[in-house]
Amino acid sequence: MAVGVDADKKIKVQRSVGMILKEVFGPLLQILIYILICTVSLSLFVVLVALLLRGSREDIDLLQSTLIILPQVIVDGLVRGFLFATIALGYTMVYGVLEFINFAHGEIFMVGAFVVAGFAVGLASLGWLEGFPPLLFVLFAVLLGMAVSGLLAMATERLAYRPVRGAPRLVALISAIGASLFLQDFMRMIALATGLGFNVRVQTPDFGDPLQIAEIPIVGERLAVVSIDSRALIFIVSATIMLIGLNYLVNVTKLGKAIRAVAQDRPTASLMGINVNRIIALTFLIGGALGGAAGVLFGIRFGTINPYIGFLPGLKAFTAAVLGGIGNITGAMVGGIVLGFLEAFVASYLSLFTEGAFAGANYADIAAFSILIFILIFRPSGLLGEATTQKV
Amino acid sequence: MARTDTQPSNPEGFLNMLRAEAGRGMIPYLLVTAYALIVTTLLLIDPATSLRTDILFVLFLGVMLTLYKVPLAAGYKLVMAIALLGIAMPYFGTLNPFYMDVATQVGMFVVLALGLNIVVGMAGLLDLGYVAFYAVGAYLWAIFSTDQAANIIPRLADSFPLAPEWFFIFLFLGLIVGGFTGVLLGLPVLRLRGDYLAIVTLGFGEVIRVLATNLDRPVNITNGAQGIKSIGRPPLFFEPWVQALGVPLDRSQLYQLYFYFLVLVVVVVMIVVVYRLNNSRIGRAWASIREDETAAIAMGVPLVRMKLLAFAVGASFAGTMGVIFASKQLFINPPTFDLIRSINILAMVILGGMGSIPGAVLGATLVTLLNLQLLPRVARELSVLDVPSWLDPTQYQRMLFGMLLILMTVFRPEGLLPEDRRRQELHGQDESAMPDTLLESEQQQADVTEPDVDIQT
Numbered sequence: 024m025a026v027g028v029d030a031d032k033k034i035k036v037q038r039s040v041g042m043i044l045k046e047v048f049g050p051l052l053q054i055l056i057y058i059l060i061c062t063v064s065l066s067l068f069v070v071l072v073a074l075l076l077r078g079s080r081e082d083i084d085l086l087q088s089t090l091i092i093l094p095q096v097i098v099d100g101l102v103r104g105f106l107f108a109t110i111a112l113g114y115t116m117v118y119g120v121l122e123f124i125n126f127a128h129g130e131i132f133m134v135g136a137f138v139v140a141g142f143a144v145g146l147a148s149l150g151w152l153e154g155f156p157p158l159l160f161v162l163f164a165v166l167l168g169m170a171v172s173g174l175l176a177m178a179t180e181r182l183a184y185r186p187v188r189g190a191p192r193l194v195a196l197i198s199a200i201g202a203s204l205f206l207q208d209f210m211r212m213i214a215l216a217t218g219l220g221f222n223v224r225v226q227t228p229d230f231g232d233p234l235q236i237a238e239i240p241i242v243g244e245r246l247a248v249v250s251i252d253s254r255a256l257i258f259i260v261s262a263t264i265m266l267i268g269l270n271y272l273v274n275v276t277k278l279g280k281a282i283r284a285v286a287q288d289r290p291t292a293s294l295m296g297i298n299v300n301r302i303i304a305l306t307f308l309i310g311g312a313l314g315g316a317a318g319v320l321f322g323i324r325f326g327t328i329n330p331y332i333g334f335l336p337g338l339k340a341f342t343a344a345v346l347g348g349i350g351n352i353t354g355a356m357v358g359g360i361v362l363g364f365l366e367a368f369v370a371s372y373l374s375l376f377t378e379g380a381f382a383g384a385n386y387a388d389i390a391a392f393s394i395l396i397f398i399l400i401f402r403p404s405g406l407l408g409e410a411t412t413q414k415v
Numbered sequence: 416m417a418r419t420d421t422q423p424s425n426p427e428g429f430l431n432m433l434r435a436e437a438g439r440g441m442i443p444y445l446l447v448t449a450y451a452l453i454v455t456t457l458l459l460i461d462p463a464t465s466l467r468t469d470i471l472f473v474l475f476l477g478v479m480l481t482l483y484k485v486p487l488a489a490g491y492k493l494v495m496a497i498a499l500l501g502i503a504m505p506y507f508g509t510l511n512p513f514y515m516d517v518a519t520q521v522g523m524f525v526v527l528a529l530g531l532n533i534v535v536g537m538a539g540l541l542d543l544g545y546v547a548f549y550a551v552g553a554y555l556w557a558i559f560s561t562d563q564a565a566n567i568i569p570r571l572a573d574s575f576p577l578a579p580e581w582f583f584i585f586l587f588l589g590l591i592v593g594g595f596t597g598v599l600l601g602l603p604v605l606r607l608r609g610d611y612l613a614i615v616t617l618g619f620g621e622v623i624r625v626l627a628t629n630l631d632r633p634v635n636i637t638n639g640a641q642g643i644k645s646i647g648r649p650p651l652f653f654e655p656w657v658q659a660l661g662v663p664l665d666r667s668q669l670y671q672l673y674f675y676f677l678v679l680v681v682v683v684v685m686i687v688v689v690y691r692l693n694n695s696r697i698g699r700a701w702a703s704i705r706e707d708e709t710a711a712i713a714m715g716v717p718l719v720r721m722k723l724l725a726f727a728v729g730a731s732f733a734g735t736m737g738v739i740f741a742s743k744q745l746f747i748n749p750p751t752f753d754l755i756r757s758i759n760i761l762a763m764v765i766l767g768g769m770g771s772i773p774g775a776v777l778g779a780t781l782v783t784l785l786n787l788q789l790l791p792r793v794a795r796e797l798s799v800l801d802v803p804s805w806l807d808p809t810q811y812q813r814m815l816f817g818m819l820l821i822l823m824t825v826f827r828p829e830g831l832l833p834e835d836r837r838r839q840e841l842h843g844q845d846e847s848a849m850p851d852t853l854l855e856s857e858q859q860q861a862d863v864t865e866p867d868v869d870i871q872t
Contacts, residue, residue, distance in 0.1 A: 201820025
């Protein structure tokens with residue numbers, strides 16, 4: 024008998040190790056595949072367009088300019104992609120559990136960005152900012168941002184969403200819009216009262232020069248320098264680590280199992296002894312923490328923030344969540360990556376190909392919304408739609 | 416009810432007694448007339464802008480609410496309303512143009528709130544980009560009444576800007592173009608569920624604003640972020656008559672009166688239209704879609720057509736108002752039509768009560784007064800107290816409306832002047848699904864509430 028139990032345990036452990044690896048790194052593999060698909064197909068597309076339009080421009084060689092900025096655009100796409108992916112996770116988890124669009128999630132993200140700004144100001148006032156090790160700075164700021172944003176998301180849920188949980192859908196959504204507006208101005212009030220100001224420049228320790236990865240010679244003497252800003256690199260690496268952590272949390276731990284159970288069937292989960300209210304609050308905490316971390320990384324990467332920056336990334340992250348299939352965690356990551364790449368390409372190449380007639384940066388927003396509308400019309404279940412039965 | 420009657424002399428009983436006493440025979444007429452007369456006289460004695468006039472102005476508008484709430488003969492109500500809004504208000508407005516402007520803006524927002532009320536309240540489609548249709552109407556008139564149109568149609572460049580008489584044609588064009596834009600947006604998004612629809616309309620609102628900001632290249636259509644200046648005004652066709660009567664009013668005052676009456680007429684027309692729509696086959700179809708789409712289809716309601724109609728009617732209201740707005744303001748630019756204005760209008764509808772026509776009117780009035788009078792007034796009073804500038808309440812519209820939306824949805828989701836059907840529905844829900852049964856799935860709750868709805872409808 025004793026031997027049998029031992030063997031049972033062994034099998035269990037072995038299985039779970041294999042499963043853990045599969046559950047934790049499987050989604051990452053999927054993301055990697057999508058990154059490759061996006062990179063290759065979009066690059067081919069712009070090169071093709073450049074070849075077609077080559078004759079129409081006299082002043083510059085279109086193909087050459089296309090190729091020169093291409094590596095930078097890909098890096099930009101990666102950064103945007105991971106940004107949207109991290110924010111989209113918050114939307115998708117809450118949607119999975121409550122079937123409710125947490126409209127205030129963009130603001131949770133914004134608060135994260137302000138946390139790092141405040142953190143930096145605090146360090147600077149102590150005179151420690153200059154010599155602070157950059158990686159440690161990022162680590163502390165991210166942890167602080169996660170804590171603040173996560174707790175804020177939990178508080179929002181408790182005060183604005185839980186009281187209307189039984190009400191019709193529209194009512195809950197309106198309450199969420201109210202929470203979003205409230206948080207925007209609340210943050211602004213704090214920023215103005217503490218002397219940070221409306222437009223805040225995020226101070227950081229010196230991150231060093233951009234890392235040069237390679238120099239690729241293109242026609243003639245010009246070189247395409249493939250470099251990556253160290254902040255962008257930090258962004259991508261931290262986001263990847265967080266995604267791994269989330270995969271572990273949701274797919275392997277007991278808490279993750281409870282979350283999935285609540286997402287699948289709330290009444291039954293409560294009959295199985297799961298405290299549904301607690302799990303929902305924890306879902307908001309996790310989603311909010313991820314959003315806050317994204318905000319911190321955004322603040323470090325882009326430098327200037329204001330209380331209204333959460334709106335557009337929030338909307339686009341929601342688009343990403345829908346693109347990947349809302350309620351599906353891997354889907355949110357994949358959707359974020361795809362959307363980020365599309366946006367980066369539109370932002371960089373639209374004005375190049377139309378001779379500056381359409382400013383790409385502005386039309387990138389329109390491109391994102393058009394994608395949302397098309398996805399909702401033609402494939403409402405999203406890219407990874409067949410997997411939507413497995414919510415969260 | 417019988418139980419409360421047996422309890423002796425509680426304040427509510429006394430109030431009821433008073434109410435019964437005051438509601439007998441001629442007394443209510445006398446009371447209301449006296450109230451209206453006192454307020455109007457006080458208002459006209461000293462029309463200078465001050466806290467006292469602010470309060471009196473609110474009380475003056477309160478007469479309209481009283482007229483609506485107190486059961487009086489319809490003829491009397493009509494006469495009073497015409498006397499107050501048609502004579503007293505314009506006269507007061509010539510004495511103090513600020514309040515005239517406030518009244519006109521209240522009217523404009525009443526129309527917008529009525530339009531959004533059709534989409535959100537009656538048909539149950541949450542539209543967060545409503546201001547986009549307003550922008551379409553405003554830009555339509557702005558482009559064609561200035562030189563801007565010459566950039567679009569160079570062949571007819573000589574005929575622009577259009578003559579002021581075209582304004583009336585553009586009122587209808589705004590109606591049509593607004594409705595058309597509504598259908599255009601509605602067609603793709605109609606298949607979406609409620610919350611997706613909200614996000615898509617939100618995106619659409621942003622797209623329109625981004626387009627307005629960026630369509631100065633390659634062809635200058637909207638003049639970009641600078642906006643369009645010196646927009647055309649309608650012809651003052653009654654100017655000779657007024658002068659013949661010997662009324663000493665200058666042109667700006669005449670324009671103010673003109674826009675006031677124009678908006679008043681539009682408000683009255685819109686209220687009649689919405690009221691008739693709501694009590695028609697179409698209104699019932701909207702209500703059935705709002706309550707249960709599947710059941711509505713089963714009952715033979717043409718879902719797509721009805722949803723499109725709701726979108727189109729709501730949007731066409733906004734389109735017409737946009738034309739009036741552009742010509743009243745003389746200047747528009749993209750930030751005029753940002754998200755916060757859509758939210759403003761939504762707050763009006765929620766505050767008054769979704770689906771309720773008097774509610775939309777009340778909500779629009781309250782929110783506009785809050786924006787134009789209360790907040791600046793509080794700011795002015797606070798500035799005396801040496802409060803730091805970051806606490807200026809006019810800067811915190813978002814916070815205020817955010818709080819308003821949360822508080823209303825949590826504590827009074829049916830609104831201040833609720834529609835009967837919705838009030839009963841929400842109360843039914845309160846009783847059947849107590850707060851401690853939050854774990855109940857939505858499906859179960861739907862099952863509990865459905866029978867209630869059926870009984871009422």
